[in-house]
Amino acid sequence: MPGIPGEVGADRRLLVSVFDPQEAREAVLGGARIIDSEDPRSALGTIKPRRIMDIADAVLAARRDLPVQLSTNIGEDQLLYRRAENGLALPKSAYEQVGKAAQAALGVALAMGTRVHPCGIVKVGLDGMRTGELADVLGEITATLRRTDRLSQTRVMSVLFAQDLDLWDARKTLPQVRRALVGLREYYPCEPSTPGAFDLAEYADALLDPHGEPLFGGRRPEPAELRASGALPTGTNGGFVAVNEPFSHAGYGLTTGRRTDREAIRAMVEASAAAGADAIMVDTSILLKVARIGLVSTAGSPELADLDRHDTDRHGLARAGILSLEEIRFLVELCHAHGLEANLAGSVQSHHAQQVWRLVPELDQLSARGGVSALARDPYGGTGRGTRHERTVRRALVSGLVPPEQGGRLVLPRRMTEQPGALDDLAGLLKRHPDLAAYSSDAYGVLAPLG
Numbered sequence: 287m288p289g290i291p292g293e294v295g296a297d298r299r300l301l302v303s304v305f306d307p308q309e310a311r312e313a314v315l316g317g318a319r320i321i322d323s324e325d326p327r328s329a330l331g332t333i334k335p336r337r338i339m340d341i342a343d344a345v346l347a348a349r350r351d352l353p354v355q356l357s358t359n360i361g362e363d364q365l366l367y368r369r370a371e372n373g374l375a376l377p378k379s380a381y382e383q384v385g386k387a388a389q390a391a392l393g394v395a396l397a398m399g400t401r402v403h404p405c406g407i408v409k410v411g412l413d414g415m416r417t418g419e420l421a422d423v424l425g426e427i428t429a430t431l432r433r434t435d436r437l438s439q440t441r442v443m444s445v446l447f448a449q450d451l452d453l454w455d456a457r458k459t460l461p462q463v464r465r466a467l468v469g470l471r472e473y474y475p476c477e478p479s480t481p482g483a484f485d486l487a488e489y490a491d492a493l494l495d496p497h498g499e500p501l502f503g504g505r506r507p508e509p510a511e512l513r514a515s516g517a518l519p520t521g522t523n524g525g526f527v528a529v530n531e532p533f534s535h536a537g538y539g540l541t542t543g544r545r546t547d548r549e550a551i552r553a554m555v556e557a558s559a560a561a562g563a564d565a566i567m568v569d570t571s572i573l574l575k576v577a578r579i580g581l582v583s584t585a586g587s588p589e590l591a592d593l594d595r596h597d598t599d600r601h602g603l604a605r606a607g608i609l610s611l612e613e614i615r616f617l618v619e620l621c622h623a624h625g626l627e628a629n630l631a632g633s634v635q636s637h638h639a640q641q642v643w644r645l646v647p648e649l650d651q652l653s654a655r656g657g658v659s660a661l662a663r664d665p666y667g668g669t670g671r672g673t674r675h676e677r678t679v680r681r682a683l684v685s686g687l688v689p690p691e692q693g694g695r696l697v698l699p700r701r702m703t704e705q706p707g708a709l710d711d712l713a714g715l716l717k718r719h720p721d722l723a724a725y726s727s728d729a730y731g732v733l734a735p736l737g
């Protein structure tokens with residue numbers, strides 16, 4: 287049921303990132319209002335235009351009770367480099383960077399088309415740029431789209447990544463984090479003496495071929511084999527690597543702190559608004575997603591039930607977050623003061639969404655993929671793997687992140703409800719929000735009522 291016109295909550299929207307038409311249908315049927323085409327191998331994974339068209343067709347063919355928009359992205363950073371023979375690289379000219387980004391924006395906007403909704407959304411990843419540089423890219427994109435006949439209603443959303451580098455440092459050496467990042471090729475070759483260096487051969491089981499099969503079976507490969515397979519660049523000596531690092535806010539003038547604070551939020555919002563964007567999404571990079579560091583922190587905000595601590599992986603690593611509720615309120619308020627819609631992403635789970643929608647009613651949009659996807663099951667092919675990009679979007683899980691006025695409910699993974707103390711914290715949450723219906727989900731996204 288839509289919210290009451292003129293009241294807060296009248297048009298709040300859940301964005302769900304999908305990779306194929308079946309996921310798009312699941313997202314629509316679950317209640318998503320923005321269907322985002324994206325390759326889940328990274329936070330803003332580049333997707334082929336023809337796949338965007340297939341997704342648009344699937345949305346067009348589905349029954350939609352409320353208007354549904356499309357969105358897609360042009361990658362998570364817009365940096366272009368010229369690589370020399372020795373593998374080192376220099377940035378290309380600012381003109382070429384800006385030009386390529388605007389060309390890409392035109393391309394994805396055309397691929398979305400205007401049949402589903404006249405206002406498709408182009409997400410522009412702006413990681414690793416100073417505010418002046420990111421404003422140039424964003425400004426060129428908004429100006430280009432606005433003067434393009436059929437695309438002039440396209441909305442532009444800047445996407446910036448939040449971070450907590452202390453949390454990242456504490457988690458990046460964990461074996462499960464390294465293994466997942468090796469699987470995503472999020473590493474670089476280095477000397478054994480480099481801080482955080484590890485032998486890639488030890489994680490070779492995570493290296494898959496283009497069909498998703500292990501490159502080396504259960505075998506430990508030699509460095510020469512790693513090079514021959516493309517897992518290491520030619521010319522590298524030895525087999526040591528370190529995981530990629532986030533672009534630190536301090537390195538790009540957003541704040542001097544090691545965490546996304548009010549100063550960084552202000553820089554992101556002001557630069558996006560000055561460049562003419564319509565909205566800003568604050569997300570997290572794939573590095574932080576893999577380390578179970580999400581955007582919303584349930585710890586330390588007295589108004590939030592701290593359910594993150596019960597949301598552990600099979601090694602016992604709990605979910606952690608970056609922004610407090612007060613910082614989220616600040617972000618939303620600042621966005622509105624600058625005329626921008628505010629969108630929050632970054633491992634957003636049902637227990638975040640159902641609390642934040644209620645406690646920050648002015649929030650415009652939430653976005654998710656991990657929190658609305660489950661193990662894939664094929665009656666012939668069996669069960670898929672548990673990585674972010676192999677899990678698939680399920681309609682029942684989508685309903686767990688939909689705003690309350692559109693039928694959203696609380697959905698907790700069953701293993702989370704089995705943690706000591708979790709049901710007590712859940713009872714506390716339901717006492718604060720008695721309208722909330724609670725369900726548990728199994729590994730495939732099948733729900734059962736809780737309590």
Ligand SMILES: O=C[C@H](O)COP(=O)(O)O
Nearest residue numbers: 303631632633654655656
């Ligand atoms: O565009 C937003 C991201 O796809 C959100 O993904 P996530 O919920 O897995 O962090």
